[in-house]
Amino acid sequence: MTEISHYSQVWAHRTPRKRLFMWMGWLALVALFVFCWQLMTRDTIWAFVADAPRQAADIGNRMMPPRWSYLPELWGPLWDTINIATLGTIGGVIMAVPVAFLAARNTTPSLHILRPAALFVIVASRSINSLIWALLLVAIIGPGLLAGIVAIALRSIGFVGKLLYEAIEETEISQIEAIEATGASGAQVLNYGIVPQIMPAFWGISVFRWDINIRESTILGLVGAGGIGLKLQASLNTLAWSQVTVILLLILATVVLSEWVSARMRHAII
Amino acid sequence: MSPQDYPTTWRRPPQIVRDKRWRIALQIGIVLYLVLAIGTVEVDWNRVYQGLERGQRFVMGFLQPDFTSRWSDIGKGLSESLTMTLTSTVVGVLISVPIGVGAARNLAPRAVYYVCRSIIAVSRSLQEIIIAIFLVAMFGFGPFAGFLTLSFATIGFIAKLLADDIEEIDPTQVEAIRATGGSWGQLVNYAVQPQVMPRLIGLSLYRLDINFRESAVIGIVGAGGIGATLNTAIDRYEYDSAGAILLIIIGLVMVAEYGSSYLRKFLQ
Numbered sequence: 001m002t003e004i005s006h007y008s009q010v011w012a013h014r015t016p017r018k019r020l021f022m023w024m025g026w027l028a029l030v031a032l033f034v035f036c037w038q039l040m041t042r043d044t045i046w047a048f049v050a051d052a053p054r055q056a057a058d059i060g061n062r063m064m065p066p067r068w069s070y071l072p073e074l075w076g077p078l079w080d081t082i083n084i085a086t087l088g089t090i091g092g093v094i095m096a097v098p099v100a101f102l103a104a105r106n107t108t109p110s111l112h113i114l115r116p117a118a119l120f121v122i123v124a125s126r127s128i129n130s131l132i133w134a135l136l137l138v139a140i141i142g143p144g145l146l147a148g149i150v151a152i153a154l155r156s157i158g159f160v161g162k163l164l165y166e167a168i169e170e171t172e173i174s175q176i177e178a179i180e181a182t183g184a185s186g187a188q189v190l191n192y193g194i195v196p197q198i199m200p201a202f203w204g205i206s207v208f209r210w211d212i213n214i215r216e217s218t219i220l221g222l223v224g225a226g227g228i229g230l231k232l233q234a235s236l237n238t239l240a241w242s243q244v245t246v247i248l249l250l251i252l253a254t255v256v257l258s259e260w261v262s263a264r265m266r267h268a269i270i
Numbered sequence: 271m272s273p274q275d276y277p278t279t280w281r282r283p284p285q286i287v288r289d290k291r292w293r294i295a296l297q298i299g300i301v302l303y304l305v306l307a308i309g310t311v312e313v314d315w316n317r318v319y320q321g322l323e324r325g326q327r328f329v330m331g332f333l334q335p336d337f338t339s340r341w342s343d344i345g346k347g348l349s350e351s352l353t354m355t356l357t358s359t360v361v362g363v364l365i366s367v368p369i370g371v372g373a374a375r376n377l378a379p380r381a382v383y384y385v386c387r388s389i390i391a392v393s394r395s396l397q398e399i400i401i402a403i404f405l406v407a408m409f410g411f412g413p414f415a416g417f418l419t420l421s422f423a424t425i426g427f428i429a430k431l432l433a434d435d436i437e438e439i440d441p442t443q444v445e446a447i448r449a450t451g452g453s454w455g456q457l458v459n460y461a462v463q464p465q466v467m468p469r470l471i472g473l474s475l476y477r478l479d480i481n482f483r484e485s486a487v488i489g490i491v492g493a494g495g496i497g498a499t500l501n502t503a504i505d506r507y508e509y510d511s512a513g514a515i516l517l518i519i520i521g522l523v524m525v526a527e528y529g530s531s532y533l534r535k536f537l538q
Contacts, residue, residue, distance in 0.1 A: 033357060037357050039349060041413075041414060044412055045412075087307060087308070087311070127520045129483060129486065131399065132516075139507070141317065146313045146318070199286065200286070215397065
């Protein structure tokens with residue numbers, strides 16, 4: 001292959017300069033990774049890590065066989081869990097709708113005051129996990145279902161609000177103009193121009209969030225907010241691993257079922 | 271037909287459920303469920319009333335956050351959270367790339383496909399917090415268990431989306447490379463990788479953002495990070511410190527969200 005040697009260049013995807021930059025970028029990432037790793041494992045007790053496989057085998061042994069006789073005690077908490085998710089979703093959606101209308105660029109009454117405020121509500125609600133909301137609410141209004149419902153509702157505002165305001169911003173302007181041209185008032189424009197356009201999105205988002213909320217409400221009991229998580233926490237505290245297996249399987253079944261229901265409903269709506 | 275017979279008002283026809291009987295049945299069903307559900311929610315209004323004072327203190331703590339008095343704890347929790355986030359994202363992405371390639375039907379043989387898809391299903395169906403409980407029990411308290419939890423959760427997320435993305439690539443480029451006689455490795459490197467790389471980077475940045483949020487939660491069950499600090503602050507009824515931690519979390523999540531969306535736009 002001596003012929004090719006007189007070509008000044010062999011084809012390459014990127015210029016040398018670009019390759020150098022990319023190489024430096026990867027090097028920086030590796031360096032950052034090593035630095036973070038050092039910082040993170042500073043206090044790690046490696047004896048525990050080395051011991052982990054034995055611990056895993058031990059826990060696995062204790063978890064098997066599952067104690068199925070525990071199952072009848074779980075139906076009540078499961079009903080509570082579903083109620084937390086459903087009532088929480090309803091509450092969250094009710095609060096999210098006005099926030100979404102305030103946050104959407106085309107429906108907000110004031111672009112400089114209310115819109116940023118609504119966006120802040122959405123971001124704050126989204127960035128705090130429902131478990132943290134539950135932690136706060138259990139401290140404030142006491143343990144129980146109500147704390148779980150309110151936690152789920154507060155967390156849902158951000159999710160539903162964000163997706164809904166994006167749907168409102170994507171509405172077709174021609175339909176709204178047509179309603180405006182009939183001399184409709186602001187409320188009528190909202191009712192006949194915008195609402196019909198976002199209705200499928202609204203139901204789709206709500207059902208999707210309900211599905212996520214079922215998933216999240218199963219663990220809210222860990223911090224005392226009711227539902228099947230309370231049973232999980234109790235079983236973990238008493239090291240009753242065979243009961244933990246039953247609870248986890250039940251949670252898994254519930255989650256899979258709710259996912260199926262939500263997929264079917266969204267399919268029917270959209 | 272006189273003009274008076276025309277209706278002067280118009281009602282919007284129903285959009286979702288068009289059959290009237292179904293609509294009524296649905297409405298009755300919903301009311302019945304609500305009655306049943308609200309009936310089983312026991313609320314101790316006395317306790318709620320007492321709690322309002324605490325709620326007020328919490329709101330005050332949120333408005334006047336106290337960053338200084340617990341700063342060493344907050345700083346430690348934050349550094350744990352941030353380092354945990356980065357290392358777990360890097361490790362999770364590194365592990366999920368081969369799994370994602372294996373879970374793409376157009377690249378992997380059937381047996382490998384099923385194995386990889388079941389790894390993804392397991393990782394996705396278990397919640398972070400439950401994984402964290404088990405890993406804390408195995409590996410002891412601290413950020414190492416959190417790192418493992420987040421890495422495991424990252425695998426399900428990235429590998430699934432990467433596999434779906436690989437399945438949707440343009441097959442003509444794959445055929446072109448195959449026609450040159452390229453091996454399987456060359457096929458992946460020259461035909462698949464350039465098509466999915468921008469999206470993989472975007473997904474990794476998105477997951478970095480999610481991992482930070484999750485790192486704030488798994489601390490509650492003892493897996494280190496800012497969540498542990500927050501839990502302690504709330505347990506001690508130090509709502510001003512808790513408010514400060516929550517504000518830091520919100521701020522960092524906002525920075526991560528805008529930063530990652532900016533970076534994704536810049537890279538694509």
